[in-house]
Amino acid sequence: MLQLNVKNETSRLRAVVLGSAVHNGPTPLVHEAYDPKSLEHIKAGTYPLEKDMIVEMDAFNAVFQKYDVEVYRPEMIEDYNQIFTRDIGFVIDDIFIKSNILPDREHELDAIQYVINEIDSIKVVRPPEEVHIEGGDVMLWNDYVFIGTYKGSDYKDYITARTNMQGVNYIKELFPNKIVKEFDLVKSKIEARDNALHLDCCFQPVGKDKGIIYKRGFREEADYMYLVNLFGKENLFHIERNEMYNMFSNVFSIDENIVVSEKNFTRLNNWLRAKGFIVEEIPYAEIAKQEGLLRCSTLPLIRD
Template sequence: MLKLNVKNETSRLRAVILGTAESCGPTPTVEECYDPKSIEHVKAGTYPKEADMIAEMDAVEAVLKKYDVDVYRPSVLQNCNQIFSRDIAFVIEDKIIRANILPDREKEVEAIRYVWDQVAKENRILLPEECHVEGGDVMPWNDYIFIGTYSGEDYPDIITARTNTDAVIALQELFPNKTVKTFELRKSNTQAKENALHLDCCFQPIGKDKAIIHKNGFLIEKEYQWLVDFFGEDNIFEITKDEMYNMNSNVFSISEDVIISEQNFTRLNTWLREQGFTVEEVPYAEIAKQEGLLRCSTMPLIRD
């Protein structure tokens, strides 16, 4: 049996699900895309190739193994994009919570069933149907759970609106001793630079007390300000609109000291090293074209 344990984003990682780019299918049509950035690349003819994405994910797996992390991969489904394992489920404390994601992606959940089945039954959580939530919006941070959400009346019309108020309430009930803190995210179906698909597209805690953040990703300034005050201005790395677009906040922590980051994030990686982090650089620019990066394609199961 798997004894799950995830209390925050940065404690020493022991086991993780890493998505797969194998057999991820042909380039989608514009109508099949779930986010504005993928649409841009489909139209421009620059949508990533499977072989390049497989190589990028292999580089991440190599780093994880270097640090003795147990790496689980989904069963490969034919012609199915299974890169973003964070979308389909997430772990808080000793519970794995299945995300109620876009109906087209149900089969991705089946591909990690062999992991799901290793968890004690009482710790496998299925949320009610009306709860929409994706792992990219959910961040356990010790006594807090940070959740990105969108509660606008146009929620049903916005494909990039992923986590709703029903899900927030359900998670608060599941973890009554934690403080659930929600953040309204800026959404756009058409402008990638104005769209925070998930909370981890514009914010992520790192180390013990630091964070990467993009102010414009937050709809409500005082919610953004709460995070700045919580972590302290000196502990925050503020990213630009272009850096958000390139997914600079979507790095992935192996521990409080070690971060996997994209090799082109020069400004961020320099700052991280100045703060004393070990930065493991990998190529991930092709996968980034689908509006997801390192945190999106990993789903931690066990941290110390």
Template structure:
């Protein structure tokens, strides 16, 4: 039976999702093989997360999802392969699953979700052209809009942290002519995680019906940040500081317009969310966060309605 995908935004009631896995995660990587500055920082400090802790954290999220009757798919386990961040390898918009053109070193991860890909009708399976670099963390679907985190500098190829390019913005506009596709230039650093917005969802995320979490310094162009403030309205925006962005406060995950999964140490954010009327399901996720990804990064929604 075909899998009927349906994603119109980030917060409608979640029915089915791919959750990453930390099983057979492999040894601590060499610094030269790392994809982000935060992982490098923890390798140097001897604090890189261990597999058992990350398995526990992911299982905690799986339990929360099951509590809300969400169908949870997992990738096929590949030996000695980091498969935690399922958001990077594909994303769903409306009824289409779009395969991301991710870093060449991570191409195996795409094969690990083939059992899901193959359940989608062929006409709804999209592979972007080779010139389109894209990862799902940079793609945020919000009703009439598709927000895309990009880096458009001439030195794009110098940044392993630059994952999505302008070609992707153009391709998505052609694929979804009924939507407004809006790009946002993000601040990138290969060496300083507090100055690096690895993906758009590291410095911005819509929640509920009309609210958002934002980190101003993640945006290279102040007018683009200001556009989001004006779009959501200042009173509806929770602004996080540099340390909170480093800790991944933007990277929570919505089960519905009323329920949000958040890291248990995000005290200031979680208090604000509750004051706004949200139910906050707190989970331990700090070990996974050491790899510059958190809850949204490790989930890839398939159906919301």
């Protein structure tokens, strides 16, 4: 049996589900795009190729092997995007929560069922249908659970709004001892530079007390200030609009002092090293074209 344990984003990783780019399928048509960044690249003819994305994911896997992390991969589904495992489920403490994702993506959950079968069934939950929540919006920080949401009355009109207030309340009920704090995120269907698809597109903790943050990803300044007050401004790396677009906040921690980052994130990687982090740089710019990066491609199961 898998003994799940995830309490934060940065403790030593022992087991993870890493997505797959194999048999990723043809470039989607314009009307099939789930987010504005993919749409932009479909229209421009620069949508990433399967062979390039496989190379990037292999590089990520190699880092996990280096640090002796047990890696599970989804079972193969022909012509199907299975890169972003973060969306389909997530672990809080020792509970595996299946996401109610976009209906087109339901098979992604089937492809990791063999992993879920290794978990005690009373530790696996699926929220009721009206509850929308995806792993990219759920950020653990010990006693805190930070959740990205969208509070606009036009929620249903946004394919980029992935977690609703029912999702926030569901987590509050499931974990009454946690401090659950929701953040109202900026959404756009047409401009990727103004679309915080998930919370991890505009914020993520690193190390014990630091974080990466994009102020304009929050609809309310009070939400941004909540994090500034909690972490301290001097502990936060502030990213710019274009850096948010390139997914600077979507790195991934293997340990409190080890961060996997995109090799082109020079400004961030220099800051991390100056703060004492080991930075494992890998190429991930092609996958980034689908508005997801390193954190999005992982589903952590066990951290120390």
